[in-house]
Amino acid sequence: MALYGAALLIGNWVDPFAFERHVEIARIGVLPGGHELVLEWGWVVDGLSTMMYFVVGVVGSFVFTYAKGT
Numbered sequence: 001m002a003l004y005g006a007a008l009l010i011g012n013w014v015d016p017f018a019f020e021r022h023v024e025i026a027r028i029g030v031l032p033g034g035h036e037l038v039l040e041w042g043w044v045v046d047g048l049s050t051m052m053y054f055v056v057g058v059v060g061s062f063v064f065t066y067a068k069g070t
Contacts, residue, residue: 002060005052005054009051012046023041024039024040
């Protein structure tokens with residue numbers, strides 16, 4: 001988690017909203033105009049979420065390392 005957070009943090013410094021993904025889950029049908037109706041699942045990681053990933057990952061790693069040492 002800490003490495004993932006660090007990668008997102010660096011990517012967000014270069015280009016905000018750099019991590020934007022979507023996955024097509026299913027094709028539901030066709031709308032009356034001929035356009036397909038598609039169900040998608042996606043996410044965008046912004047600056048605050050990136051910082052949260054990084055901080056939680058680093059603190060979690062520290063706690064895990066401390067707990068394993070005692």
